[in-house]
Amino acid sequence: AFQWERLEEDIKKKLKDTEKTEHVLEKVKCILKTPGKLNSVKECRSHQMGDRLYSTSLRLFFNTPVLADVIFKIQGASVPAHRAVLVARCEVMAAMFNGNYLEANSVLVPVYGVSKDTFLSFLEYLYTDSCCPASILQAMSLLVCAEMYQVMRLQHICELYIITQLQSMPSRELASTSLSIVSLLKKAKFHNSDCLSTWLLHFIATNYLIFSQKPEFQDLSVEERSFVEMHRWPSNLYLKQLAEYRNYVHSQKSHCAMM
Known part of the structure; x- marks a missing residue:
């Protein structure tokens, strides 16, 4: 939020589309509570933010290409994600993206050994803590x-x-x-x-x-x-004692005589 101009410039360079840039910037302003075009509930709702106004939840960015800088390839599908979130929430991914691994300089990262649904649930936990x-x-x-x-x-x-x-x-x-x-x-x-x-x-x-x-x-x-x-x-x-008790009860009944 303190380097808004630089962030705005970086987003413009990355998206290269005025309409998308404005949409993303307005979302980010709502999330960061940054003074700007969206200062009121009415204005945020007009941009379809609804109940998510001023929400700081990372759920907004889960499984969305908005500002994504890494794409996982799993079972033929593409799953967008954000390195900053992954590095902050998972030590293995922090080592993977910051170390001397191929993933550190690659946008496409293949995933093996798990299904797409399972991996999506895993990413959802990293983004939402639920x-x-x-x-x-x-x-x-x-x-x-x-x-x-x-x-x-x-x-x-x-x-x-x-x-x-x-x-x-x-x-x-x-x-x-x-x-x-x-x-x-x-x-x-x-x-x-x-x-x-x-x-x-x-x-x-x-x-x-x-x-x-x-x-x-x-x-x-x-x-x-x-x-x-x-x-x-x-x-x-226990079973032995239970059997003995049942035999005892049965024997007592067999000895009963009518008066």
């Missing part, structure tokens, strides 16, 4: 992407989402779901999600009667199976 996965599988994919770029807070958010969703699942739904908890466990371990992998192992153990009947139970490693058997619920001791 994350709303639509499913457990989507949260796991986002967790993998977060681990890839070492964004630990996003990884913890995804862990919490998965744990919350599984905890709220009724036993009947848990027994019939096609979602493989063991596969989630394996993936969490592979991507260094210690909190989630530890919780999933306990979750399998405390729902032993459900998971022991599933084919995926056989995919547990020897070490994992040993842990589950040791911490299982209901335990063998």
Whole structure:
């Protein structure tokens, strides 16, 4: 805001279009609360800013070519972004764009190993600091992407989402779901999600009667199976005592006589 003239000149050179330049400048003025053409609510609304008047949220620039200086190529699609935001929010990208890597001097940056939707969700988090996965599988994919770029807070958010969703699942739904908890466990371990992998192992153990009947139970490693058997619920001791109690009750009933 203190170097407005220089910023205005840079934008004009970059866009080379008077109409687009004016549109961008007026948006930036609203965001920065800079005195200028847009000093009132009425004027900002006239430029379709609506409820976003004087908003400092970076959501305005998420997935938009406005002032974008890098384009990610993923699954044949182009996703525009802004280096300043990425560098400020992600240490891996800061090293990538500031170091001796090809990305430092390239506008087009290819992305591998994640889907377009997952990467868009990842970028949305960087711009907005919020994350709303639509499913457990989507949260796991986002967790993998977060681990890839070492964004630990996003990884913890995804862990919490998965744990919350599984905890709220009724036993009947848990027994019939096609979602493989063991596969989630394996993936969490592979991507260094210690909190989630530890919780999933306990979750399998405390729902032993459900998971022991599933084919995926056989995919547990020897070490994992040993842990589950040791911490299982209901335990063998409990089942033994329950059987003894039922036998006792049945024997008492058989000895009853009519007066």
